Amino acid sequence: AAPLARSAGAGGLAQWVLVELQGEVEPRQSGGLAGSLLGDLHYTREGVPVLIVGHHILYGKVVQLEKPFAVLVKRGAGEPGPEEPHARYAVTALIKTKLLFKTRPKPIITNVPKKV
Amino acid sequence: MRSRAEVEATLQTAKLNPAELLPVAHCLSFGPQAGAGECCLLQLEPGLCAELEAGRSLVIRGEKDEQAVLCSKDKTYDMKIADTSNMLLFIPGCKTPEQLNADQASCNIIHSQIAGFSNNYWELRRCRPKLKKLRKLLMEDPYDSQKDQTLTFSKYTTEDLLSLIQASEEEILHQLQVIGACKIEGYWRILEFDYEMKLLNHVTQLIDSESWPLSKVPLRTCLEELGSLEPREMIEHILLSYGRKYTDDAGEVYFEMREDKICRAIAQMLLQNAVKFNLSEFQEVWQQSVPEGMTSRLDQLKGLALVDRTSRPETIFLLKVEDLPEDNQERFNSLFSIREKWTEVDITPYIQDLCAEKQTVGALLTKYARSSMQNGVKVYNSRRPIS
Numbered sequence: 001a002a003p004l005a006r007s008a009g010a011g012g013l014a015q016w017v018l019v020e021l022q023g024e025v026e027p028r029q030s031g032g033l034a035g036s037l038l039g040d041l042h043y044t045r046e047g048v049p050v051l052i053v054g055h056h057i058l059y060g061k062v063v064q065l066e067k068p069f070a071v072l073v074k075r076g077a078g079e080p081g082p083e084e085p086h087a088r089y090a091v092t093a094l095i096k097t098k099l100l101f102k103t104r105p106k107p108i109i110t111n112v113p114k115k116v
Numbered sequence: 117m118r119s120r121a122e123v124e125a126t127l128q129t130a131k132l133n134p135a136e137l138l139p140v141a142h143c144l145s146f147g148p149q150a151g152a153g154e155c156c157l158l159q160l161e162p163g164l165c166a167e168l169e170a171g172r173s174l175v176i177r178g179e180k181d182e183q184a185v186l187c188s189k190d191k192t193y194d195m196k197i198a199d200t201s202n203m204l205l206f207i208p209g210c211k212t213p214e215q216l217n218a219d220q221a222s223c224n225i226i227h228s229q230i231a232g233f234s235n236n237y238w239e240l241r242r243c244r245p246k247l248k249k250l251r252k253l254l255m256e257d258p259y260d261s262q263k264d265q266t267l268t269f270s271k272y273t274t275e276d277l278l279s280l281i282q283a284s285e286e287e288i289l290h291q292l293q294v295i296g297a298c299k300i301e302g303y304w305r306i307l308e309f310d311y312e313m314k315l316l317n318h319v320t321q322l323i324d325s326e327s328w329p330l331s332k333v334p335l336r337t338c339l340e341e342l343g344s345l346e347p348r349e350m351i352e353h354i355l356l357s358y359g360r361k362y363t364d365d366a367g368e369v370y371f372e373m374r375e376d377k378i379c380r381a382i383a384q385m386l387l388q389n390a391v392k393f394n395l396s397e398f399q400e401v402w403q404q405s406v407p408e409g410m411t412s413r414l415d416q417l418k419g420l421a422l423v424d425r426t427s428r429p430e431t432i433f434l435l436k437v438e439d440l441p442e443d444n445q446e447r448f449n450s451l452f453s454i455r456e457k458w459t460e461v462d463i464t465p466y467i468q469d470l471c472a473e474k475q476t477v478g479a480l481l482t483k484y485a486r487s488s489m490q491n492g493v494k495v496y497n498s499r500r501p502i503s
Contacts, residue, residue: 013168016231017210019144021203024235033146038205038230040123041142042132047213050132051144057130062212068165069237070158070174071206089176091168092155097212098204108130 018098056105147229155232190286245283392433418465
């Protein structure tokens with residue numbers, strides 16, 4: 001049996017947010033994703049999330065999840081692999097909200113340099 | 117790290133009006149461990165989120181050859197991977213518009229690191245706890261006080277059972293009570309049936325010789341009179357199993373004996389000695405065998421014995437639901453190989469335990485059986501040929 005230990009401190013579990021995007025995420029430069037920028041996230045005054053990724057603007061909506069998620073982090077030794085439920089897991093956070101970006105991205109047409 | 121100026125410049129390029137936006141912006145980047153696949157998502161069924169927030173834990177149970185289940189304190193769930201065509205990014209410290217409005221912060225940037233991403237998550241579905249294994253483990257070495265205990269190697273503590281059985285703790289403890297298991301020297305044991313009947317017989321004989329009412333059997337006297345024959349814990353255990361404990365105003369402990377359970381056990385004792393019995397002969401012997409003042413009735417034998425009203429003479433035979441397969445389809449196959457056509461009344465005790473949370477016996481029959489009319493009575497048979 002693998003207990004899902006709580007890795008958060010006494011204050012309770014952290015609340016994270018889920019961002020749901022269409023398609024796949026690929027690194028812009030070689031060397032993997034770690035450390036690289038995804039984009040800027042803004043909200044309109046009406047609370048509509050706006051994500052600027054590369055040359056695209058994505059409009060989304062804030063969704064309260066009917067079924068929240070728990071984020072599990074694998075801990076300790078064991079064969080790597082996404083479908084290894086017998087490994088030890090810790091619940092590190094809860095997710096009750098997601099930012100869903102379903103609309104087709106609007107391309108940003110630029111003919112001005114990006115740098116200020 | 118991106119600066120306010122860079123963010124403003126991007127907004128300008130994108131032709132977005134900062135006046136229409138909240139002053140705070142997030143710069144999202146991938147954290148150092150983001151691509152490592154160390155994080156995964158578990159979709160929570162109602163109630164589980166509250167349990168986690170209350171500080172209770174969830175446990176994944178299952179041996180390598182079993183499908184993993186997730187257990188809360190009192191429920192069991194099947195786990196399944198669900199794929200999504202979208203990319204799910206999980207981000208600590210990312211604020212929602214509500215939180216930002218409540219905060220009234222100045223124009224600044226929140227640098228949020230994406231902890232991980234995935235295109236699948238674990239989905240949960242409430243399921244029946246897998247408890248057949250519990251009886252199987254305890255039956256490896258049933259307890260009898262006459263048996264040499266030093267030869268026992270197959271013994272299980274509560275902790276052992278929790279790690280081996282795919283069920284929640286409460287479901288396991290409840291089932292231990294249902295099957296009449298008891299804790300002896302820290303280990304859960306099930307009694308050898310003959311030994312259990314021997315204990316019961318001591319008690320019923322004493323009730324008879326003392327002329328006690330069946331509803332007022334004193335614990336203290338039982339222990340005094342029978343303590344020389346059997347361990348006191350066993351006397352008390354049999355009283356707890358076959359009676360309802362209560363305390364009178366004077367603080368004395370009594371038991372109200374359970375007629376149905378006692379009659380049922382005696383029937384099992386009689387029926388296990390042959391393949392089947394002449395029904396009327398059995399009913400006569402059975403009534404004579406139960407304690408004075410108790411009435412034996414066929415409805416006490418649901419899930420224990422089956423009556424065949426088509427044979428001449430009518431017969432009865434032992435058929436214990438706990439000996440049948442746990443899997444739905446296998447259970448129905450087994451029942452239909454014992455008898456081709458069943459009435460709903462006859463089959464219900466043998467499929468009742470298969471019902472999921474809000475499922476009815478009728479729904480199970482619709483799914484796994486085919487109905488027809490026979491002599492004006494609705495009967496069920498197999499959907500597929502049984503060899």
